[in-house]
Amino acid sequence: MSAAIAALTRQEIARRAAQVMWASDKASQALGIEIVSTEPGEAVLAMTISPEMTNGHGTAHGGFIFALADSAFAFACNSYGETTVAAHCSISFIRPGKAGARLIATAREVSRSGRSGIYDVRVTSDGETIAEFRGHSRTVGGSFIATAANAPQSAIRS
DSSP states (O other), X not given: OOHHHHTSOHHHHHHHHHHHHHHHOHHHHHTTOEEEEEETTEEEEEEEOOGGGBOTXXXXXXXXXXXXXXXXXXXXXXXXXXXXXXXXXXXXXXXXOBTXXXXXXXXXXXXXXXXXXXXXXXXXXXXXXXXXXXEEEEEEEEESSTTOTTOOSOSBOO
């Protein structure tokens, strides 16, 4: 780890990691996902369901709900600035999402030991749970923030 990174607080590392990831996360950007907040081991992301994100029943397509939860998981498990990827993810859909609804995905670390982590993500709409997601992560090595000195600083609202 570089001396500049070592001098950062855990919160500063989490914020920097989100900024660096966001700069290259074209999928989340294309879906209109927003970063609400990040903390070490946590992330809150939001997305509004557009009519193009609905299925044949007129409700939010599960793939879009999964994508939001997966993005929140990614920002949470990468919040330590080490390159971390998904090893396994699963989702349980509780209620349908509706067109126009703003979905909030709140990711939190359950366990992190060695190179492995477990994260839970709750997706809500108007305070009601839409889906529960669990992701297992694997750190694959190396800091991705140490070499990203020019990443935009404006991705996170708070």
